[in-house]
Amino acid sequence: MKKYDFCVVGATGKQGKIATVDLIKSGHTVLMCGRDRSQVEQILNKYRKKTNFEFIDLRDINKSVNVIKKSGAKIVVNCAEGDWNLNCLKVCIKAKVHSIDLGSDVPMTRDQFALDKTLKKEKLIHITGCGSVPGIGNVMLRHANEKFDAINTIEVGFAWDSNIKKFVVPFSIKSVMKEFTRDAPYLKDHKIKKIKPMDSLVHCYHTSVGEQNEFKVGNHAETYTFHKFAEKKKIKNISFYAGFPEHSMKIILAIIELGLASKKPVKFKGKEIIPTDFLTEVLKRIGIPKGYTEVENLWVFIKGKYKGKARSIMMECIVPPLKGWEWTGSDIDTGMPASIIAQMIFNNLINEPGSYSPEFIVSPKEFFQELAKRKMSVYENGRKIN
Numbered sequence: 001m002k003k004y005d006f007c008v009v010g011a012t013g014k015q016g017k018i019a020t021v022d023l024i025k026s027g028h029t030v031l032m033c034g035r036d037r038s039q040v041e042q043i044l045n046k047y048r049k050k051t052n053f054e055f056i057d058l059r060d061i062n063k064s065v066n067v068i069k070k071s072g073a074k075i076v077v078n079c080a081e082g083d084w085n086l087n088c089l090k091v092c093i094k095a096k097v098h099s100i101d102l103g104s105d106v107p108m109t110r111d112q113f114a115l116d117k118t119l120k121k122e123k124l125i126h127i128t129g130c131g132s133v134p135g136i137g138n139v140m141l142r143h144a145n146e147k148f149d150a151i152n153t154i155e156v157g158f159a160w161d162s163n164i165k166k167f168v169v170p171f172s173i174k175s176v177m178k179e180f181t182r183d184a185p186y187l188k189d190h191k192i193k194k195i196k197p198m199d200s201l202v203h204c205y206h207t208s209v210g211e212q213n214e215f216k217v218g219n220h221a222e223t224y225t226f227h228k229f230a231e232k233k234k235i236k237n238i239s240f241y242a243g244f245p246e247h248s249m250k251i252i253l254a255i256i257e258l259g260l261a262s263k264k265p266v267k268f269k270g271k272e273i274i275p276t277d278f279l280t281e282v283l284k285r286i287g288i289p290k291g292y293t294e295v296e297n298l299w300v301f302i303k304g305k306y307k308g309k310a311r312s313i314m315m316e317c318i319v320p321p322l323k324g325w326e327w328t329g330s331d332i333d334t335g336m337p338a339s340i341i342a343q344m345i346f347n348n349l350i351n352e353p354g355s356y357s358p359e360f361i362v363s364p365k366e367f368f369q370e371l372a373k374r375k376m377s378v379y380e381n382g383r384k385i386n
Helices: 014-025 037-046 061-071 082-095 106-113 116-122 136-145 173-181 222-233 246-257 275-283 332-346 364-373
Strands: 006-009 030-034 051-055 075-078 098-101 125-127 150-162 184-188 191-195 202-206 210-216 237-243 266-268 271-273 294-306 309-319 354-356 377-380
Touching (some): 006 014, 075 332, 082 116, 116 354, 184 222, 210 246, 222 237, 309 332, 332 364
Parallel strands (some): 006 075, 125 354
Antiparallel strands (some): 184 237, 309 377
16 A cells, blocks of 8 residues: 555545545645545545545454554544544554544543543554634634633634525534534533533624524533633633524424434334434535535633733634635534644644643644634634734
């Protein structure tokens, strides 16, 4: 097998495709790994000298290790569904390669952090949550953190809208279903509480997006990693909010009401079908309307004190439509940060072995500069800083 700079696992999904193309356009070679080659034939044909495809199934750890070892890659960019992040990390440790992923829920993030000593012993780096939120949001928190002596409250989230009010599948439909259905943990007065997402609706305004309803969600690890990061500054309150435009939210709620968000198997013609798996495959057939574009606002609001005085900072990353990437909607803000952070490891800008989330290890200056190259602007209290 030809040797590659990177392996992208889960390369057949939207984020895997974005990360792959961004790595290639940055001058690297990439082995795309997944279970359905047909989903990436266009990329393979366009960049045939820079990439290839190998079948990988993270349920089979030994075979996955062999594929990664043979690739010669030193870094794995894991864009598979979050349920497989721990498996992928174990594969990468056995293959003795660095790795990143797009984020896990809180229990799995704890399990990933628990492998810190093992990673340090093997001189390997693993960073979980390298997309938008988590990802860009974590690095924005790291940037703002230096401007506080004490932090009382952190709120973090995303909001987006499209020019054509038609349903287009947002990032990972399985992740979306979790955001709408799982009880949402949040930190209030140092204590973890839970609420049903639709019981937490609030009406908000965000730059470049406008007004829309938002709600607390439960499958994001920021409530855990932000607490670890800001614990010494006496953090009391942390919440994560998801914002969807009305036309998208209506369809998602209808899908849930019809039972298609369920993981409970359904018997059909002698076979068992999991509704969420069926839904994922059906939605792959939905195209993007001609002229369709999205804009997204990733935000982190921090409130606390500096030198005895109250201070608040609103960090925002505005993600506009990007020419040549229309097929991604606003999902460039997930796949591209993963590519950026992987390249920072490749270029030795991140070189401390261990298990991290981005706020602990990713330098804001270099990271924000790379976002700017991709037309993603970062703002601090309305002032552009990249």
